Amino acid sequence: MFNIIITGITSLLTDISTEMVYPLIPLYLASLGAQPAVLGVIEGFAESSAALLKVFSGAISDRLRRRKPMAIFGYAGSTLGKLLLYFSQGWMLVFAGRMVDRIGKGIRVAPRDALIADSSVLGRRGRAFGLHRAFDTIGACLGVLIAIIIVSNLGRGLDRAGYQRIFLLSLIPAILGVVILFFARETWSKTTAQTSPQANRPTAELGMTESRFLPKIGFKNLSPKLRSFLIIVGIFALGNSSNGFLLLRMRNLGWTTINILFLYFLYNLTYALFSYPCGRLSDRIGKKRPIVLGYLVYSAVYFGFALLNPQKGVGIPWLLFGIYGLYSALTEGLEKALVADLAPENQKATFIGLHATLVGIGLLPASLLAGGLWNVFGPKAPFFFGGFLGLAAGIGLIIIL
Secondary structure (H helix, E strand, O other): OHHHHHHHHHHHHHHHHHHHHHHHHHHHHHHOOOOHHHHHHHHHHHHHHHHHHHHHHHHHHHHHOOOHHHHHHHHHHHHHHHHHHHHOOOHHHHHHHHHHHHHHHHHHHHHHHHHHHHOOOOOOHHHHHHHHHHHHHHHHHHHHHHHHHHHHOOOOOOOHHHHHHHHHHOHHHHHHHHHHHOOOOOOHHHHHHHHOHHHHOOHHHHOOOOOOOOOOOOHHHOOHHHHHHHHHHHHHHHHOOOOHHHHHHHHHOOOOHHHHHHHHHHHHHHHHHHHHHHHHHHHHHOOHHHHHHHHHHHHHHHHHHHOOOOOOOOOHHHHHHHHHHHHHHHHHHHHHHHHHHHOOHHHHHHHHHHHHHHHHHHHHHHHHHHHHHHHHHOOOHHHHHHHHHHHHHHHHHHHHO
């Protein structure tokens, strides 16, 4: 439990930093004259570049039998990304800042999640990841609130200097988060070595040439359930574009920066409130059903965003953002917990990283498609596309898992 709390506090502080910045990036880019396709390029490449590192950082963590150093290094990289945003004057440096920030996330995610899995008991991992997500999302709520307070106090409006002020202040919680993680304890020798007989078997028995290498990973080597689940995750990811498009959609409908931030705060608040209960529920009824429900909720929300009418239903966006938070609570932590349950004991970080890689790689075509569909067919198109793929993924998971 100690490590879960420490990683939770680190994520809380880091998400305060990130969410002070993230919901403003689409609006900042729009103020610089960038088109929606530019947002798709930035978010797609940033998230996908990070995703490529997740499976490798997980494998390296398993090979080194250390979680903490790589997690710390990744959080520090994300802090540097915020600094680049502060110096940005055009979209290219925003691109660089997001790339560095997300690469840091790519390095830290799998080792950190493996640390959580190692520190929790089988049968209670759903609540462990749910608790971590709750910490994470409480930080997101606080970050958005801080951004709201700063924006509301800028009487002249949010100009470039105002954006820079927020980017600079976001460095404070980011640095604190890195410091807190130094108090975490390594767990490999206490858990994996005891629970996995393979971890202590001679290299030759495992079919490895040297003890520092892990077995090769391919889809044919995965268990049928894990392979099927990862395929569905990949399909779903193609329609799951950056959340920045939801915020840009509201700007397209004429909403002010403050109101958009409040909508995003509602999303994070709902996410935080339901993360831990959803994790506990999954430990009782299994993880498949909550994840299926999450995909179907996602589909309904995206269809809702496609059909939004600026002249009618002013309260509907509040409902959609609130329900969207429920989708995240039902899927974000539970997918990782399910992968941890299905993965071999001595390769948890590797397979958690593989899952994160599939999700992140999907963000590149998903965000490029969203930006392209928006530019060519209008703002409704990317949400119809995402809604259809969310529905297909939910039905697919019911059938094959």
